[in-house]
Amino acid sequence: MIILTKEDLCLKLTFSFGSIMLENKVIILMGPPGCGKGTQSVRVSQKIGKPHISSGNLFRENVAKATPLGEKVSDCISKGFLVPDDLVISMIEERVSRPDCEAGYIIDGFPRTVKQAEIFTQFLCTEKRPFIVLNITVSDEEVYDRLISRITCSSCGQTFRKGTFSMEDRCPNCRGRFIVRKDDNVETIEQRLKTYREETFPIIHFYSTTGKLVEVDGSGDEESVFFKVMKSLQ
Ligand code: AP5
Secondary structure: OOOOOOHHHHHHHHHHOOOOHHOOEEEEEEEOOOOHHHHHHHHHHHHOOOOOEEEEHHHHHHHHHOOOOOOOOOOOHHHOHHEEEEEEEHHHHHHHOOOOOOOOOOEEEOOOOOHHHHHHHHHHHHHOOOOOEEHHHHHHHHHHHHHHOEEEEEEOEEEEEOOOOOOOEEEOOOEEEEEOOOOOOHHHHHHHHHHHHHHHHHHHHHHHHHEEEEEEEEOOOOHHHHHHHHHHOO
């Protein structure tokens, strides 16, 4: 694999993407745990008809199926630490190389370290893919409130707020059972926020140097955030 410097990457981005049609664009959603990346990714995916790839969902599927990858990552996920870069990068590169991603895709939860961001940007450059990075911001208080209140469908992965449904109800979309994610407890949320600040936040600076970063205020209800997200994609 050829390693490009940051300056090479920026030049390559400036010159290679200008004339390319936007149809195969990659939309990267970033932000702290609970900011609404998953919720908004699903909505954008439905709106523009392109697949939604979530590194967290892919890991949880592997854990649920007890695959060798699932066994390697289960402990990191339940404690709020990041999975090692090499495992994430190979999983994502394999997933986004499938035919359904040819016309573009929405990706959330990846990249999450500067190393992941550098390698993924290089991958996108090699593939001649235009991309945009949306950074969704919310306060820590909002993060705790949303994650402590979250219930998730064990079958389709859709999330809801406790109170809207009881744990005994069935998912309105697929009739799946509700679960509370293992990492949705105060102690692990605290660790996830710490991990985010230390390892993921520096990527914001990395992407601001590429001119591809757009900040989206994630406060307000889902509908109003969706409006802001779609506006920033225009
Ligand atoms: P991941 O699944 O990516 O978890 P996360 O980043 O902690 O994000 P969440 O899924 O918790 O939150 P979200 O921002 O998607 O919010 P959501 O839309 O659900 O990763 C899990 C773990 O996998 C990591 O900790 C790590 O171990 C590992 N991992 C994954 N990717 C990795 C990588 N690249 N490298 C290394 N390790 C990796 O919304 C949250 C709740 O709020 C929901 O209940 C929702 O209904 C509600 N909500 C959403 N929007 C609003 C709104 N506007 N108002 C009110 N409520 C709202």
